[in-house]
Amino acid sequence: MPPTVLLLAIHVLVAVxxxxxMFFAYIFLRPAALTLETEQRVDLWFETLSRFFPWIWxxxxxxxxxxxxxxxxxxDNLEQTAxxxxxxxxxxxxMITLFAITFVAFYREMAHRVKKRLIPEAGLYLNRIRIMISINLALGIGTVITAATGRFW
Ligand code: HEM
Structure with a gap:
């Protein structure tokens, strides 16, 4: 496989x-999790995000x-870039900056509170994470559409 093809395959795979x-989390898991009690919901999201975020790093x-x-x-050079x-x-x-802010300012704070079982406070940080993920989801969808259609405009 030529290196450019391999790079494009890796690039597209990580974007997907x-x-x-984020799409799965926001569109499918969120409404399902809203049917749970606050404590179970916060625990579910903590367990989910603690697996998802290392991948995003x-x-x-x-x-x-x-x-x-x-x-x-x-x-050939940056000036010629489409x-x-x-x-x-x-x-x-x-997206990367928003993710880093989400992790450092909100997820780590949420994790401290989940470990101390301060569930309502952890829920406040979870809500901030939700807002950040919704922004990144919108940006991500726009980016994929731009990347895939850009050569035609
Ligand atoms: C962070 C810096 C990034 C750089 C420098 C970059 C650069 C590139 C380049 C040079 C291509 C090949 C374009 C072409 O074939 O004409 C590409 C393709 C692509 N990129 Fe990115 N990219 C970045 C981030 C992202 C992100 C964050 C996403 C999505 C969340 C994304 C999604 C895609 C997709 C879906 C394609 C395939 C387009 C296609 O060939 O149909 N990229 N990228």
Whole structure:
């Protein structure tokens, strides 16, 4: 397999895992979890996010690395880069920044409170995480559409 094809495969795969994971969480798991009592709901989300977020840290490294490797393989220099790749690049960095803020400012605080069984306080941080994920989900969907259709406009 040529290196560019492999890079594109890795890049698209991590994008699908990230955006698809957020879509599943927001559209399917959230309404299902709302049927639970607060304590069970907070525990379910904590157990889910503590498995999802380490993957996103990996993706936050692999997506830009594979993206820039592709960029320099497909375009001679940054000035020649297509507009849709610029949009993807900046949406990507915004998503990574929002994820890092979510993890450091909200998820870690939530984790402390879950461990101390301060469930209502943990729920407040969970709500902030939900808002951040909804923003990143919208950005991620926009980024995938831009990336896949950009060559036609
Ligand atoms: C962070 C910096 C990023 C850079 C530098 C970057 C760069 C690139 C480049 C150069 C391509 C190949 C474009 C082409 O084939 O014409 C590409 C493809 C793609 N990127 Fe990114 N990307 C980044 C982040 C992201 C993110 C965050 C997502 C989605 C959440 C994403 C989704 C995609 C998809 C779906 C494609 C495949 C498009 C297609 O060939 O149909 N990228 N990216």
């Amino acid at each position: 895992i990230w955006v698809g994971g 990996g993706i936050a490294v692999i997506a830009p690395l594979s993206g820039y490797a592709l960029l320099f393989a497909l375009f 507009r849709y790749v610029w949009i993807m690049q900046w949406c990507g960095w915004t």
